[in-house]
Amino acid sequence: MALFSSLTPVFLAVLCGVVVVFFIRSFQKKDRKSNAVVSKSTAKSRPWVDEDLQDTELNSRDEEEESEWAAGEEDVPHVPYAPARYAGDVMLNRAREFYALMNGRRSVRFISPEPVPREVIDYVIRTAGTSPSGAHTEPWTFVVVGDAEVKHKIREIVEEEEEINYRQRMGDKWVSDLRRMRTTWVKEYLDVAPYLILVFKQTHGIRSDGRKKTHYYSEISVSVACGILLAALNNVGLVTVTSTPLNCGPHLRLLLRRPANEKLLMLLPVGFPARDATVPDLTRKSLDDIMVYL
């Protein structure tokens, strides 16, 4: 007993150590779990979800990152730049006309199956590729799907996820409302549209020495490129509906054999509008509602 008592402090220290290590471990685990935004909805195993959703933009955003996208280019030689310059009235006319063109754009879910010239799509993608990007990383990949079978597989993946969302959110009370259900998760246009454009952001690149190079503003950069893509589509009379099926991103990435550093940001079905296409009767905010002048 005397021996045991004299050993008590040692025993105590060891036991406390073990307990503390145990708690730290369980805390770290919990932490990792809450960071990896895993959809709890599907019973099926979806191993790719963890991998893709861990590496979110904000987790890795660096406080010391340069804010000006053109920075980091100081060592590149400069060349003169003199773009077209318009007189005041021409400028105003151009501004008005481009506004009228863009104001005519609507998100359209009724897309015609008529073929669209492939060359037009090429120019539209080229145009999106003129977008600025953080440190000129051009962190985008545009996957253009014209193949009927691949389009159908994409539809299956998207509809499966949408149906889960729908059932979770709506519960049983809505299940009878077939009309609403159809517009919510049946995406016929994914089969019908002649092209699907899947826009991926590259979360990092590879340095010359093989190390990973984080692309800090890749989500913003690629979204800006999507804005220019939408302008280019609208300019040639093609329509689309903007969607961000982030939950199916990992599954679609595997289907399209894109590498792990590419994350789906947007899925755009593209084509001519159907002859009987309709759009919701919505209005846009007025200039006074969106602009503040100081």
Place this chain on the structure above:
Amino acid sequence: MALFSSLTPVFLAVLCGVVVVFFIRSFQKKDRKSNAVVSKSTAKSRPWVDEDLQDTELNSRDEEEESEWAAGEEDVPHVPYAPARYAGDVMLNRAREFYALMNGRRSVRFISPEPVPREVIDYVIRTAGTSPSGAHTEPWTFVVVGDAEVKHKIREIVEEEEEINYRQRMGDKWVSDLRRMRTTWVKEYLDVAPYLILVFKQTHGIRSDGRKKTHYYSEISVSVACGILLAALNNVGLVTVTSTPLNCGPHLRLLLRRPANEKLLMLLPVGFPARDATVPDLTRKSLDDIMVYL
């Protein structure tokens, strides 16, 4: 001693409990610290930083969110939609011409102080406002600053933050390199450009019953609108340089008296290019590097 020995298990349990609670506390603290992305660099108190950076997009992103932006509009009556339709060759020409126009765009840091017609800026902002947004929330505010004093205050805030970034990253070895320093954190164009456009995203709106309504894809939506804004500026012969001074966002938000649900996403100095403007001699990736066709 006998008494002490018989109490050993109790004493042990209490001590272990205290140690575990202590460790859990210190872990939680560390966790909170790493989540709230606080710049450790400034000695000054910056109370707004915590408030603004807590509420990040990804933390609040809901797994069950609708992926199609037009969804949630099922109850709005539909109207026919028949946009302009172009013959094949006209379409291809339009695609080519818009590409040529957009491919001429460059990020320009040398901006002329010449005045720009205010009406042109109005149309450019209107055009950005035609952008699609998640559930048609139009979660953007464009603050157009023409006032010299406000522009100068913005410059001071941005340069202060950039200088901190610069000094932290570069250390002393670069301090003598004045040329590099200038291009890194001296932003003369913030004074010189006739207009600064500060684009804010609204992270949430207010429901009719007063409750907060999260705007899920606000960062993507507003970035898309920025893409269309850049296209509109380029179309009228104005230049800008894209910057995302997220660290100064909270400070700039207070300066411009924007509400707490608005976060700065982009700061764009806008004007004609200076007569002697230069740009880095960069090239863009080819179509094959950015597009995959299936």
